Amino acid sequence: MSASFVRVGPLSVRLHRRPLVVGAILVVALLALAALTLTTGDYPATVSDVLRTLFGQGPPGLELVMNRFRLPRLLVSIGVGAALGAAGAIFQSVSRNPLGSPDVIGFTTGSATGAILVLLVYRDAQVSVAVGAIVGGLVSAIVVYLLAFRRGVQGFRLILIGIGVSSILASINAYLLSRASLQEARLAQLWQLGSVNGRTWDHVMPLWISLAVLLPVALIVGRRMPLLEMGDPAAGSLGISPERTRLSLVLIGVAFTAVATAAAGPINFIALTAPQVAIRLTRSSSPGILPAMLTGAALLSAADLVGQRLIPDIQLPVGLTTGAIGGVYLMWLLAAQWRKSPNR
Numbered sequence: 001m002s003a004s005f006v007r008v009g010p011l012s013v014r015l016h017r018r019p020l021v022v023g024a025i026l027v028v029a030l031l032a033l034a035a036l037t038l039t040t041g042d043y044p045a046t047v048s049d050v051l052r053t054l055f056g057q058g059p060p061g062l063e064l065v066m067n068r069f070r071l072p073r074l075l076v077s078i079g080v081g082a083a084l085g086a087a088g089a090i091f092q093s094v095s096r097n098p099l100g101s102p103d104v105i106g107f108t109t110g111s112a113t114g115a116i117l118v119l120l121v122y123r124d125a126q127v128s129v130a131v132g133a134i135v136g137g138l139v140s141a142i143v144v145y146l147l148a149f150r151r152g153v154q155g156f157r158l159i160l161i162g163i164g165v166s167s168i169l170a171s172i173n174a175y176l177l178s179r180a181s182l183q184e185a186r187l188a189q190l191w192q193l194g195s196v197n198g199r200t201w202d203h204v205m206p207l208w209i210s211l212a213v214l215l216p217v218a219l220i221v222g223r224r225m226p227l228l229e230m231g232d233p234a235a236g237s238l239g240i241s242p243e244r245t246r247l248s249l250v251l252i253g254v255a256f257t258a259v260a261t262a263a264a265g266p267i268n269f270i271a272l273t274a275p276q277v278a279i280r281l282t283r284s285s286s287p288g289i290l291p292a293m294l295t296g297a298a299l300l301s302a303a304d305l306v307g308q309r310l311i312p313d314i315q316l317p318v319g320l321t322t323g324a325i326g327g328v329y330l331m332w333l334l335a336a337q338w339r340k341s342p343n344r
Contacts, residue, residue, distance in 0.1 A: 085296020088271030089287035090253035101272035106166030110140020111261035130262035137258035194267035194319025269326020
């Protein structure tokens with residue numbers, strides 16, 4: 001893969017040509033999806049109408065629809081998809097396994113547990129739900145990491161223990177819903193579907209501020225991901241602490257997951273699928289954080305657009321759309337892994 005070096009002061013950055021081209025194509029795809037999302041629906045508009053509305057010169061009716069419904073929903077879709085793509089890239093690199101994603105390992109379920117507890121206690125407090133999702137994700141991550149730790153953390157052990165913890169947390173979530181009132185259980189169940197319906201600027205701002213804080217940290221620490229994939233002895237010989245780096249990456253991945261879950265509820269399979277699609281597009285050996293973020297944003301935006309337009313007069317929660325598509329992908333991935341296994 002051809003590469004070039006860009007020097008900024010004392011720093012030198014190596015840029016690979018194909019990921020840059022793929023990134024540009026994904027940005028164009030995102031813009032096309034954004035145009036379709038903002039111009040179609042019960043209030044059709046043209047691209048020029050949308051652009052004039054963004055600058056405060058559009059029709060009053062379209063301005064209301066854009067600012068209250070379409071634009072916040074689109075920005076939440078892009079932000080949540082990007083966060084889940086980054087989390088998936090981190091966990092798949094740390095575990096060195098394509099099944100290593102927060103929804104498989106159990107961190108998404110842990111975030112849901114924290115959010116459900118808050119929903120049952122505080123009802124509609126959005127800030128409290130976000131905090132509950134973040135705390136739940138962190139606690140589940142700590143539990144999985146400690147249980148998987150035995151003279152270091154191995155990827156296969158992390159996945160197996162994460163699946164077990166996820167199953168336990170899912171049972172806890174079901175028990176909490178069974179003890180709630182009908183109205184509380186309905187609210188919590190709707191949240192668990194994972195949706196960007198009805199998202200407002202109150203969801204957009206915390207999400208994008210969190211991404212602006214997490215992304216630079218992820219890119220700095222993520223430069224060590226290829227070294228970890230070489231194995232702990234090799235990484236240690238190159239001057240990094242494998243366990244400290246792995247723990248830092250896990251915490252960053254959990255933060256991405258919790259932020260996404262707080263904004264849109266638990267949305268499955270984007271974190272699992274986006275890094276693998278990015279690998280195939282860029283033809284790289286490991287999932288890069290930026291390509292996975294762009295792929296996740298495009299996948300979730302496309303899934304939400306399909307959910308809006310698939311059935312007339314009904315807007316499907318995006319979690320249902322990603323679950324249907326992701327289930328097919330997971331079966332294909334497991335079948336591919338089984339065919340590659342020498343002991344099958």
